[in-house]
Amino acid sequence: MTTDNIFINDKCLETLEYNKIIEILITKASSNAGRELCKKLLPSSDKKVIDKSIEETDAALSYLWKSSSISFSGLKDVTKSVLLLEKSGSLNAGELLDISSLLYTTKGVCEYFSNEDGIIDNEGPLKTYTENLNPLNSIKREIDRCIISEDEIADDASSTLKSIRRHIHTTGDKIHSTLSGIIKKDAANGYLQDNIITMRSNRYCVPVKAEHKKNVPGMIHDQSSKGSTLFVEPMEVVKLNNELSELYSKEQEEIAAILQSLSNMVATSSREILNDYNALKYLDFVFAKAKFAKDSKCSKPIFNDKRYINLKQARHPLLNKDKVVPVDVHIGDDFNLLIITGPNTGGKTVTLKTVGLLSLMGQAGLFIPADEGSNLGVFHNFFADIGDEQSIEQSLSTFSAHMTNIVKILESADSDSLVLFDELCSGTDPTEGAALGISILNFLHNLDVRTLATTHYSELKLYALETEGVCNGSCEFDVATLSPTYKLLIGVPGKSNAFAISKKLGLPDFIIDDAKSKISESNIAFEDILDELDKNRVEIEKARAEITENRTQTDNIKAEYEKKLKALEERKEKEIAKAKEEANKIIEEAKAYADSTIKELRKDASVGDTKNMDRTRNKLNEHLKKNKTNSSIAKSKQSKTYKASDFHIGDKVKVLTMGADGIVSSLPNPKGDLYVQMGILRSLINIRDLEIVDEPDIIGAPIKYNKSGSGKIKMSKALSVSSEINLLGKTVDEAIGLLDKYLDDAYLAHLASVRVVHGKGTGALRTGITNYLKKSSYVKEFHRGLPEEGGDGVTIVEFK
Template sequence: MNQKTLTKLEFDKIISRLEEEAGSFRGRQLCRRLKPMTDLEKINTFQEQTAAAYTRIVRKGRISFSDAAPVEESMKRLEIGGALSISELLRICRLLANTSRVKSYGRHDTQEDSSDCLDAYFDQLEPLTSLSNEIERCIISEDEISDDASSTLKHIRRSMGSINDRIHTTLNGLVNGSLRTYLQDPIITMRGDRYCIPVKAEYRSQVQGLIHDQSSTGSTLFIEPMAVVKLNNDLKELYAKEQEEIQVILARLSEETAQYIEEIRADYRAMTDLDFIFARGALALSMKGSRPVLNTEGRIRIREGRHPLLDEKTVVPITVSLGEDFTLLIITGPNTGGKTVSLKTVGLFTLMGQAGLHIPAGDRSELAVFHQVYADIGDEQSIEQSLSTFSSHMTNIVSFLKKVDEHSLVLFDELGAGTDPTEGAALATSILSYLHKRNIRTMATTHYSELKVYALSTPGVENACCEFDVESLRPTYRLLIGIPGKSNAFAISSKLGLPDFIIDDARQRLSEQDLSFEDLLTDLETSRRTIEKEREEIAAYRRETEALKKEAEKRQEKLDEQRDRILREANEKANAILREAKEVADETIRNFHKFGKENISAAEMEKERERLRKKIKDTAPAASAARKAKKAHKPEEFKLGETVKVLSMNLTGTVQSLPDSRGNVTVQMGILRSQVNISDLEIVEEPSAYAPKKLTRTSKGRIGMSKSLSVSPEINLLGRTVDEAVAELDKYLDDALLSHLNTVRVVHGKGTGALRKGIHEYLRRQKHVKSYHLAEFGEGDAGVTIVELK
């Protein structure tokens, strides 16, 4: 691709954004060198890598490659037997540590994570953990070697520490003792790696030692007392030995590193290659891009494409096609209407796609692979155009007309502008016709009506326009394929206040053919807007119908399920009632035969009869009992929204309509809506949410309380005496039983153990306690007792 086209289509700005996403030096270099490719197989490989990185970033987040610093110079030094510095070894250590993190990031955590083309890069990585751990153990920072780097270094530094202590002890004795009156300040200082004390110049003869420095005024001399001269000499020798040992340690680490030269080089290359790939994936994510489908047939289909350098909140997506039904697209319309943006979007998407980058467009967008993209795009969209402008554009056009072929994409912005309109239109038509005959994919923007007519009358050539709202005098930036655009000069001038008589005079100066053509464009525009509006309404109705249909289907499914459930429960209840009735009948017949054979008194027979009658009454069909209301309700008692129970269906619902003349009301029972007679209804008395809980007696005579929502599964008895705790626990266990709690926790603490012992004595005597034991470690240990209730 020629550099001029890349610049005009702003491909370099995309590369700058890509470079910002990379973390390593070589990764940024690879981004900077990225250019559009023409080999389809290589392009698809890059696109697949970008898509794989995009997917991994979405699933796992970003991974940093910033520690992948260049190591080639260090590797060359190791190859010739040289030793590395502390900073070089740390750089290699950070590279290996980063390699370990990246390799871990590359692993597939679940079976859902399918393998991709990046696995080969992650498999190449060798973290060399033993080497990085050894470097990290020996080197603390660029200015410090660890004491544990070697036993010799540790011994040297221990000796240095001992001598330092002796020096400080000696000097402190002098400073705070016999020499104190001779000192400028009672401090210990350093001069040239030697410990000194500041002595007043007049007392020089009173302090035996070596002078190392003096103050700027000469009033203070920095003297090394003779008592510490030998110690300072010993310390200096140890300093030298320390540096020698550090060099030995660095040489040893370098020797160990030299064993892995090729592995480190391979790690660096793989890491920076991954940095380059993940930069492309991150750019695709930031632009909300998608992978285009590439072809070699010259076919372009961009769906909802957004120019990546425009604000995504305001840019209007365009849908454009080229190369299938037509090979030449002529875009017309007013100035600032988005024609140039549409042209640049197609050109830039082509370059990005061929560079292996995703494009900010809808899925399944197609791009063609071109060997060259030629663009004549400028900013000459004003009345100041001159012959020099026309000449420069024509020079550019002539230069690439010599090289263009059927594998090229050609983009013209305002072709033929800058000269006489008649000659410019004729020249533009001839250039486009030449390219069209050679089957070269071409897009051009223009104001010339002659080119609109050419597109309408030539097969394989299509008109397009950028929509313009005449009422607001603003472009909508929507690209409409198949419709030529109007310049709207008269309408715009009128809206801006140009007198009508001037506009009418201008209309009269147009030829009848021009007026007819403008009227045709107006009719086409009106028809298009009407059809588009109707299409949108039809689509909205279709979506609404589909939603209603799905909702109705779901509602019918729920009704069917509820009906089946009601019938199933009714059948089960009926079968149970029949079984019960059969058992009662069988028992009655057996007793009848027994009473006939044995001499049974009348009183005993009456007693048995009464027992059976009571049993029949207790086991009467639930349906019959259910259908019988507690009391008959009058029609005026039913209000809208009243909660009622449908006795025949054993369902609760709300009243949706007042009783009619026959006493029928509409009741909504969940999703079920039905007409029910008031004789089959019972008004449900709903208690206030703030009313106190009442005792209720069950059918078996037990008293129950609504405790399940208020009783905690744990009671805290900390701080209680044994008597207080037992009384409180007794009441709590009663409540827990009524709430059907199976297991509760009793918190009593450890303390002296008296409270725990008293509680266990009480629990041992309770019949409703199934078992109890101390909690496990981590659940409270000996401070909590777990109680299981029967």
């Protein structure tokens, strides 16, 4: 990232601990090239450059939230190899494998950004780096086919190499066979030191005792350190060894030819390979920034041209995020100078560093650990005088060292600067130090420099009260517990707690009273005013807390009411369903009873028993009358006759025999049967048992409790969202991406439950979906399908 028009010395970056942020950022990159870009990252003062960098980080973070993490670990630096190829050079096996690794990473990144059709679908800020990526699959396949490792070329790299190696193997076998015979013969005569075949100078030899060298004729290639053993190449294998040496030479020549051929092939696409490398290197850097934002729970800062800072619940990124107290701080609107007072260890220095460090991070294109909506100005210069500046080498006191630094700041600071002073002009006479501090701050204030300063001097508090464009701030201190709250209060000067703390710790009252008598009445009055202001502030905050608590209680009562209302509705639905089920049961019993009665009537008729027939008929009428009394629900009939073409996927229908509503999820087959989804139950129903439910005009229908019109959208979505998603044949990553969007739509459509089809297979897809559902905020519970729901190949998901 460019650093045009910005001047930050290394000491300022170190003081504000920017370098430590970079050290963390480096760990988020997955390639050496990406880590180098992270290492060189510096803030910019060009708002266009900053906005571009921030938008790139935002785009990468969006991908991380909706997809699995992306890796660039296979990215290798191929710039030297490309330069060599452009000079018609030849690459070795290792360099060619690096190119293969780069192309493999390129392919993975292309798939990461591709849609279901395999097309890179990225119209955002990262399009510049993804649209021209080319994995060069044919080149990668050829390299992988020919090269096994840096030290091994595949036999099938060429037919010539395969033939040479076959001859090497055959010749080696002949040599071993011949030497084995020699060893067997000479070992019996005691000529050999060991019964082994060994290599010397790339020639097969046998170890012969020195005193028997005449008994084993051949060429001596080596001897042991003591000279007792000679390594002899028997004459019988000299010719074979010569043949083997020639074959090895031919093998190396062929390998060189293969590498040259591969190099020539790669050279034709050297520009594409270099483009892939540069694009992936930058993408690794951008995703490192996104991973930093995700892991540190950072948000996207908003930049302005007015040098206005408004940080909401800002946290110092190097402090424990579970313990650090967030601060709200702003400067640059009604005032350009903020003077912060408060006790030691009260958080004043942390506040200064937080403002400075978050400004640097934002201008470097990083997200910041603060709430959404935080604003940052664009500064050309950063200056910080923080910490112990005592210099032993220059024999300077702390005050002198601070003043040397302040002089340099005053020489360079302008209206485009952010200046931070910690304990301004401390370490000298308080009266003179306070006077100097006021003069320094007033100089910067008149230059319209955004300045934050911490101090213990009461004179600076008065200066802030009396000067337009200057504001007091304080770090709150609880006298009752003698501990800071680390809460920053803007507009409220910090009061001196020396007397109150001393009294709390047991200092006698007469000493405290004597000390007060030595302070001017104006100072005492000022401290009394601050004390009264602090009491009023505490009372106001207490009242505000009570209002918030009451509002929370009201919200809780409302939520409890809505919960009970929902439970009541669910109970109502269950009771209705139960009643329908009982009614259907009664009808089935009546039908069975009628069938048995008809059989009896036919039997009586065949024997002419009319009295018995009358008794049976009366008995049937009484049974039907009883069932009619017990149930007012009877099987409905179709109001009209439907054709198969009347039904469409997504139509809402009523299943007459079951008295239940459902959604058509398949078109009718030739027999008129189609599948209907009723909650978690999916059944095959004939169209003769269905009634199409006419829906009201959603666009014109009144929507209660929703003035925004979102109810209209949700009702429309409810009609279009299926209660089932089929993920068969998908990879885990593909399935999770599809499932994430589907659950969003289903939840917005107010579906009570859905059916996720993943099949049984190896179980990997089911496991991945299970792990995802455990983390979903929408899901109330889920379970594997029952036999009638699809068994282990299906997961039923119920929403909250």
